[in-house]
Amino acid sequence: MTIQLFVPCPGRPAAERATAPPHGLHLWNRGGSVETRLRLFMVDESGLRHPALMTVMAIIGLALNAGAWFMIGVVVRPLELGSAGAALLLAVPVAVGSAARVPAGALTDRYGARVVMPVVSLISAGSVLALTFVDSGPALVAVAVALGLAGTAFAVGASLVARAGKPRRRGLRLSVFGAGVIGAAPILGAVPLLDRAAWHAVTVGLGAVLAGYAVVAALVIRDAPAPAHRGSLPRYTLDVLRPPATRQWCLLFAAACGPLLAVALFLSRYLYSTYHQALGSAALYAAVFVGAAAVTRPAGGWLTARYRPAPLLAGCYLLVAALGVLIAFEPPLPVVITALVGVAVAAGTAAGGLLYVIGRAVPPEQTGLVIGVVGAAGGLSGLLMTALLGVVHALDASYTIGIMLLSGVAAAASYLCRRHEWFDALSFPTLHATPAALADAKYTATGTTAVTLAAADTVARPGTVPAVLAELATRRELVVVYGHDAPPVGSLSPLQLVAAIRDRLPRHRVAGFVVDAGDPSSAEYDLIADLLADGGVAVAVVDAADPARAAAALADRVGADSVLRLVLDPRDGVRLEAESGAADAARRAGALT
Structure with missing residues (x-):
């Protein structure tokens, strides 16, 4: 089936709303002079x-x-x-x-x-x-x-x-x-x-x-049927x-x-x-x-x-x-x-x-x-x-x-x-249909997803991980929470991860931030929210081997409707899974304000 959702967005011209292709979900977000169009294709x-x-x-x-x-x-x-x-x-x-x-x-x-x-x-x-x-x-x-x-x-x-x-x-x-x-x-x-x-x-x-x-x-x-090719x-x-x-x-x-x-x-x-x-x-x-x-x-x-x-x-x-x-x-x-x-x-x-x-x-x-x-x-x-x-x-x-x-x-x-x-x-760097972990996400005008990633998970496949993240960023507003505590030899540094995502998204703003996982009120959280509002991709670097807790805090702060984690698969390379209720657990624990 084809799912078509119309998201009210005042910044989008009426003429463009009337001529939008009927394939999948089209999210429009205008912040200042930057406009980003995110398309989430379903399997038709x-x-x-x-x-x-x-x-x-x-x-x-x-x-x-x-x-x-x-x-x-x-x-x-x-x-x-x-x-x-x-x-x-x-x-x-x-x-x-x-x-x-x-x-x-x-x-x-x-x-x-x-x-x-x-x-x-x-x-x-x-x-x-x-x-x-x-x-x-x-x-x-x-x-x-x-x-x-x-x-x-x-x-x-x-x-x-x-x-x-x-x-x-x-x-x-x-x-x-x-x-x-x-x-x-x-x-x-x-x-x-x-x-x-x-x-x-x-x-x-x-x-x-x-x-x-x-x-x-x-x-x-x-x-x-295939999506209409513009241009x-x-x-x-x-x-x-x-x-x-x-x-x-x-x-x-x-x-x-x-x-x-x-x-x-x-x-x-x-x-x-x-x-x-x-x-x-x-x-x-x-x-x-x-x-x-x-x-x-x-x-x-x-x-x-x-x-x-x-x-x-x-x-x-x-x-x-x-x-x-x-x-x-x-x-x-x-x-x-x-x-x-x-x-x-x-x-x-x-x-x-x-x-x-x-x-x-x-x-x-x-x-x-x-x-x-x-x-x-x-x-x-x-x-x-x-x-x-x-x-x-x-x-x-x-x-x-x-x-x-x-x-x-x-x-x-x-x-x-x-x-x-x-x-x-040679691993499969792109996502075809909607990941199962996003099936129950509540789509809003932002449609933001937080993805947790540990430095150890970039050792075996340092090219596939940025490719998957970049593909997801073309469909959802994305913030990556990168746990870089005592990274193993061969893992991607924060600068390398940001550069790899930016190389695959030449038309997006991609920026990295060092975030204090124990202080949800830090100014970096506001900067990340502003970057996402402008259609950019944020990489939040935390000093923790398991970034799940920081991802839950950040997801609540920026209004993300899903928290995912990258999982390495010996055959398919990288896939996305739900983060085992990390955000809900953090909320119940009172860690989020």
């Missing part, structure tokens, strides 16, 4: 429309368009165009599709997959059918550019899947959806095996299926991409998908030149590689749902690096094939785990854009890795150095996952 269960059917439609669309993405191989024959020309032409759809994922994801978030997916599929169908008629270089390049748009189905389908069901299943559904790239495997494996007449039939058949899918998608797909599309894009986690996901997804795409594009030539395999056999190995990477993505999501994501990802990247070093020294062919399958399984598991994390962390109305950016990073990194292998081979007549460099990239990703700040960013 009325918009959950057959999540299983929507997921299946998204997977089918991704599989068909992934096949079309590599269909340029129908007319590219390395022996006719030369290795350089063929590699360049094969790279055009990948480059275009990777770059176009960003605007495609943003458009899907705004207009819905019911509009964008049929358009993408129709363009893919027309491009595939056009392959049967091209007879010149410029026409072939134009078709290759159009085929590149098929790669945007990854971002479009991800947005559909994210908005189709309940939050607790979103991450796993997104990793299952990622297996749709298996549609590229038959195309990669069949390129050198069929004659022109057979390829003509395959091309016409795939184009007809894509066109039929576009019609079915327009009739079947139903997008769950221009470029500004919305920049706002969504501002969080540091997006950049980290891009780097890690590039390290996971870059080698997969590089091997898919380069494996046939590598096996042909190094092991003297026929192009047909080499293409079949490439198809097996892509298939293994695709089917292990759901497994990556399933494992990430049960274990801490960062160690799992670090292990996957480390395995990719180790197997890459083995491949670089050109062992016997059976060993190489086994190692390549291992790389596919490890990289596919890492990609599925990242999709799970993104599905859990990103609001559904922004998933298309975030997946578009992350997918673009993966596609473009694959092109760069492919170019690196080609350049190194041209200079050294060997792939050893190039493969070692790619192994170094995977090893660096494993190291970054093990660092605290990267380890932490």
Whole structure:
């Protein structure tokens, strides 16, 4: 259901009250010249429309368009165009599709997959059918550019899947959806095996299926309603991409998908030149590689749902690096094939785990854009890795150095996952629905929440804690009561905590105060109340290991309607729970005045 509450606030213009979007709770508070808008989104269960059917439609669309993405191989024959020309032409759809994922994801978030997916599929169908008629270089390049748009189905389908069901299943559904790239495997494996007449039939058949899918998608797909996006599309894009986690996901997804795409594009030539395999056999190995990477993505999501994501990802990247070093020294062919399958399984598991994390962390109305950016990073990194292998081979007549460099990239990703700040960013830093601890809160014109936090709770996850607090601050007026008595080594200092929250809330005023927990009448309490009235975020530092009592006093002083505490969870990172009646206990004890 959708809960809509109208809070009387004299400072808000009547025109803005009349045009407010009907999604969730909108609180307005004007203090002086500062106006802050807090939005508390509820889970709109009325918009959950057959999540299983929507997921299946998204997977089918991704599989068909992934096949079309590599269909340029129908007319590219390395022996006719030369290795350089063929590699360049094969790279055009990948480059275009990777770059176009960003605007495609943003458009899907705004207009819905019911509009964008049929358009993408129709363009893919027309491009595939056009392959049967091209007879010149410029026409072939134009078709290759159009085929590149098929790669945007990854971002479009991800947005559909994210908005189709309940939050607790979103991450796993997104990793299952990622297996749709298996549609590229038959195309990669069949390129050198069929004659022109057979390829003509395959091309016409795939184009007809894509066109039929576009019609079915327009009739079947139903997008769950999303909040209206205000402002221009470029500004919305920049706002969504501002969080540091997006950049980290891009780097890690590039390290996971870059080698997969590089091997898919380069494996046939590598096996042909190094092991003297026929192009047909080499293409079949490439198809097996892509298939293994695709089917292990759901497994990556399933494992990430049960274990801490960062160690799992670090292990996957480390395995990719180790197997890459083995491949670089050109062992016997059976060993190489086994190692390549291992790389596919490890990289596919890492990609599925990242999709799970993104599905859990990103609001559904922004998933298309975030997946578009992350997918673009993966596609473009694959092109760069492919170019690196080609350049190194041209200079050294060997792939050893190039493969070692790619192994170094995977090893660096494993190291970054093990660092605290990267380890932490992979926990689920945002809150999707209203926390259960806020379910019974009495919403007022202030809607203030006090959160207790002990210094010891910031040691293991120094990045996730500020991220959760910053997310909550976008929904409620927030005061953090930080207990910093005899802090353990590795905990966040008060200045670090304030700076971390401020980095995530560039448009908010964030300030820290040293508060005497035993003196509720101190002037700092009044300063905190004034800051909250101006829409700021306050961090009250108390000299106590357990800040619950100080939080209760402060909550009463500023009129907070809920007191929460941060709880560390070995799998989900950080969650919010009610502070066991701390405020009521303090009131009954007469500690509050």
